Amino acid sequence: MTMRVTNRMMVESAVRRMSARLASFERTQNALATGKRILTASDDVAGMNRALSVRAGLAATAQAKRNADDGAMWVELADSRLASVVDGLQRVRELAVSARNPAANADALEAIANEVAELREVFLSAANSRHRGRPLFSGFVADDPVVDVGGTWTYQGDNGQITRRVSDTDVVTINVTADDVFGFSDGEDLFGILDDLETKLRTGDRNGIGASIDALDRAMGRVLEARSRLGAAGSRIEAARFRADAEEVTLRAQLSSVEDVDLAEAVMELQLQEVAYQAAQGALAKALQPSLAAFLR
Amino acid sequence: MTDFSALHVALSGLRAAQLAMDVAANNVSNAQTPGYTRQRVDLRARLSRTAPEGQVGLGVEVADVARVRDRFLDLRYRGADSALGSVEVRAELLSRAELVLAEPDAGLTAELNELWDAFEDLSLDPPDRASRIAVINQLDSIASRVNDVSQGLGDLRASALSSLEATLTETNDMLQRVADLNAAILDASARPGTPNDLLDQRDVLLDRLARSVGASFLDEGDGTVRVMIGGISLVAGTEVRELSLDSSTMQILHPSGVAVVAGGDAGGYQQFLTQDLVDLTGRIDQFATDLADALNTVHATGFSPSGPGGDLLTYDPTAPAATLQVAFTDPDLLATASSAGPPFPTFDGTVAAALANLRTQPAALGGTVSLEESMRAIVSDLGTQTASAQLGASTQRDLVTAADVARMATHGVSMDEELVTLMEYQRMYEAAARTITAVDEALDVLINRTGVVGR
Numbered sequence: 001m002t003m004r005v006t007n008r009m010m011v012e013s014a015v016r017r018m019s020a021r022l023a024s025f026e027r028t029q030n031a032l033a034t035g036k037r038i039l040t041a042s043d044d045v046a047g048m049n050r051a052l053s054v055r056a057g058l059a060a061t062a063q064a065k066r067n068a069d070d071g072a073m074w075v076e077l078a079d080s081r082l083a084s085v086v087d088g089l090q091r092v093r094e095l096a097v098s099a100r101n102p103a104a105n106a107d108a109l110e111a112i113a114n115e116v117a118e119l120r121e122v123f124l125s126a127a128n129s130r131h132r133g134r135p136l137f138s139g140f141v142a143d144d145p146v147v148d149v150g151g152t153w154t155y156q157g158d159n160g161q162i163t164r165r166v167s168d169t170d171v172v173t174i175n176v177t178a179d180d181v182f183g184f185s186d187g188e189d190l191f192g193i194l195d196d197l198e199t200k201l202r203t204g205d206r207n208g209i210g211a212s213i214d215a216l217d218r219a220m221g222r223v224l225e226a227r228s229r230l231g232a233a234g235s236r237i238e239a240a241r242f243r244a245d246a247e248e249v250t251l252r253a254q255l256s257s258v259e260d261v262d263l264a265e266a267v268m269e270l271q272l273q274e275v276a277y278q279a280a281q282g283a284l285a286k287a288l289q290p291s292l293a294a295f296l297r
Numbered sequence: 298m299t300d301f302s303a304l305h306v307a308l309s310g311l312r313a314a315q316l317a318m319d320v321a322a323n324n325v326s327n328a329q330t331p332g333y334t335r336q337r338v339d340l341r342a343r344l345s346r347t348a349p350e351g352q353v354g355l356g357v358e359v360a361d362v363a364r365v366r367d368r369f370l371d372l373r374y375r376g377a378d379s380a381l382g383s384v385e386v387r388a389e390l391l392s393r394a395e396l397v398l399a400e401p402d403a404g405l406t407a408e409l410n411e412l413w414d415a416f417e418d419l420s421l422d423p424p425d426r427a428s429r430i431a432v433i434n435q436l437d438s439i440a441s442r443v444n445d446v447s448q449g450l451g452d453l454r455a456s457a458l459s460s461l462e463a464t465l466t467e468t469n470d471m472l473q474r475v476a477d478l479n480a481a482i483l484d485a486s487a488r489p490g491t492p493n494d495l496l497d498q499r500d501v502l503l504d505r506l507a508r509s510v511g512a513s514f515l516d517e518g519d520g521t522v523r524v525m526i527g528g529i530s531l532v533a534g535t536e537v538r539e540l541s542l543d544s545s546t547m548q549i550l551h552p553s554g555v556a557v558v559a560g561g562d563a564g565g566y567q568q569f570l571t572q573d574l575v576d577l578t579g580r581i582d583q584f585a586t587d588l589a590d591a592l593n594t595v596h597a598t599g600f601s602p603s604g605p606g607g608d609l610l611t612y613d614p615t616a617p618a619a620t621l622q623v624a625f626t627d628p629d630l631l632a633t634a635s636s637a638g639p640p641f642p643t644f645d646g647t648v649a650a651a652l653a654n655l656r657t658q659p660a661a662l663g664g665t666v667s668l669e670e671s672m673r674a675i676v677s678d679l680g681t682q683t684a685s686a687q688l689g690a691s692t693q694r695d696l697v698t699a700a701d702v703a704r705m706a707t708h709g710v711s712m713d714e715e716l717v718t719l720m721e722y723q724r725m726y727e728a729a730a731r732t733i734t735a736v737d738e739a740l741d742v743l744i745n746r747t748g749v750v751g752r
Binding site: 163 | 328329335391392395396398400401406407409410411413414417418421422424634638640641642643644645646647650653654656657669673676677679680681683684687698701702705706707708709710711712713714716717720
């Protein structure tokens with residue numbers, strides 16, 4: 001038996017088909033307008049899940065980059081301060097050596113003592129230097145790390161290790177404390193050594209200067225060790241920063257491949273759907289026109 | 298009957314043809330009327346008279362003007378449409394729930410990422426007031442977002458509940474109208490002919506009842522139908538039993554106190570309200586609790602200049618998501634340091650970093666997954682439910698369409714067919730009229746021209 005085709009049925013089927021065409025037309029248009037393939041989770045559950053996870057990864061990586069930049073800056077600042085200390089220490093050592101020369105008279109020793117005192121102030125300002133109000137060498141504490149308490153040089157910071165997370169797993173310590181750098185923790189602080197040297201120079205104690213030179217060499221060793229620690233931290237940060245950049249590019253590419261519309265494909269799709277929609281309209285107009293009534297007299 | 302019964306016979310043909318044309322005209326007029334069933338004239342030959350020579354026919358008579366309706370097709374359509382109602386309503390509500398979560402751009406996962414960033418920025422420079430204020434603001438922002446989601450789900454619940462109530466009100470109204478139509482049809486059965494229009498009206502109501510609550514129907518044989526849900530009568534003859542809603546348990550109650558298992562739209566609302574939404578609300582509450590507890594636990598290990606860290610977020614355990622809020626607004630109370638000193642470690646950001654580390658720490662769902670993962674699971678699960686409901690709806694829609702097309706093919710009016718019918722009966726009418734003319738001419742011969750020989 002052939003199926004009866006009734007008027008209402010034809011109209012309703014045609015309308016249904018047309019609105020289905022229009023709905024997919026609208027979906028593609030929406031995707032094109034927003035540039036996104038996934039607007040809600042139900043569009044593509046697995047894709048959404050990946051997109052959210054990649055977004056979290058991107059946020060963490062972007063933050064790790066900020067952490068690394070901040071850490072690199074601190075390390076660099078501390079290192080440049082310590083570099084000036086190293087230069088100064090070399091000068092002090094030269095002065096001490098020249099003071100041991102019997103040719104140096106009392107006036108010369110006095111002049112050397114004055115220069116040593118001057119350089120001590122330079123070291124003190126380096127030890128107490130700050131960046132944006134924050135001491136570089138006092139651990140977590142906000143006060144100046146090195147102060148003169150009743151004639152004794154004292155470290156008044158703590159041993160706080162300032163760290164930066166530079167990747168998911170890598171945490172780098174970016175500070176050294178004046179406690180270690182200037183020998184307070186070894187009971188032989190640089191400022192005491194310099195005070196001692198100054199006194200010897202002013203009192204003309206040439207024989208004692210040799211001990212001071214040894215102490216200066218040890219002090220130099222401590223500063224150089226601190227610089228090498230900072231250098232190591234700096235290169236770890238740089239490596240992590242490099243990896244973070246590469247990772248960010250990868251993650252962005254992943255996010256785009258999951259979330260974004262393939263423009264060429266979507267435009268093509270839109271064209272096809274437009275044609276299909278117009279065809280459905282044309283078919284409806286044709287199908288509804290002929291009626292037996294037109295042929296009866 | 299005497300001779301020339303042919304006049305009466307032809308008259309019966311004229312009448313039948315006229316009536317059939319009336320019916321065809323009515324069919325054409327109602328071609329686009331929703332719920333209209335095409336009607337057909339059932340003709341039958343009148344009983345013959347017995348003449349000495351044999352049986353002679355006495356013409357035609359109209360046995361009935363009947364609806365061309367297939368009960369089986371109705372059954373199929375209503376079953377499919379009832380199932381479509383459930384799944385379509387649920388798919389619609391679930392996709393609205395997705396909009397409430399507003400993932401991926403404006404949702405809680407994005408807020409979480411920003412919160413961890415804020416904590417981490419704070420750990421870089423703990424005494425920085427701007428960073429501290431940023432943390433407080435972000436805590437406030439995520440708490441408000443959780444409140445918004447809770448509020449949005451509450452609104453969705455209220456909206457689904459009021460739709461369910463409206464559906465039941467409309468259902469009760471339709472039940473009453475079915476009972477009224479039952480009465481009218483019973484009444485009409487005392488008169489000859491079938492009350493086609495009343496039957497059509499009732500069938501429209503029965504369609505809508507299947508869609509709204511998944512009701513089923515039983516022909517009682519006397520012209521009335523019994524309306525039932527899960528074997529429980531809602532309309533019996535002219536009696537109506539109205540449904541009511543227990544808005545605390547979301548049960549649909551029969552006057553007898555029995556909870557009926559509704560299908561159709563009402564079933565969809567019920568399933569969403571009692572399962573999907575309860576589940577989702579519970580998980581959002583769990584997320585709010587996990588978030589506050591995880592942050593508070595870590596913050597409590599820290600110190601601010603004014604002492605150990607207190608709670609960062611507070612909530613009422615009976616409604617965590619709705620009441621989640623930031624515990625204090627003074628940025629100096631953020632406990633970023635791991636010890637109290639003295640001297641106070643102003644630049645110690647260890648605890649701020651530990652808070653930022655919750656980014657990846659398994660702090661949610663009893664320490665099994667990270668907060669971000671738990672939120673992501675909520676979004677994914679809701680997405681899966683929505684997608685499968687939408688797929689189900691689209692499959693079911695195809696079934697309903699097929700059933701509807703089959704029904705329209707049988708019940709609907711075909712213009713061409715009606716025009717052919719119209720022509721047939723027009724010819725029949727002409728022929729019957731011609732018969733009368735022939736008999737008339739024969740009578741004329743007999744009456745006026747007989748016996749005039751030689752006149």
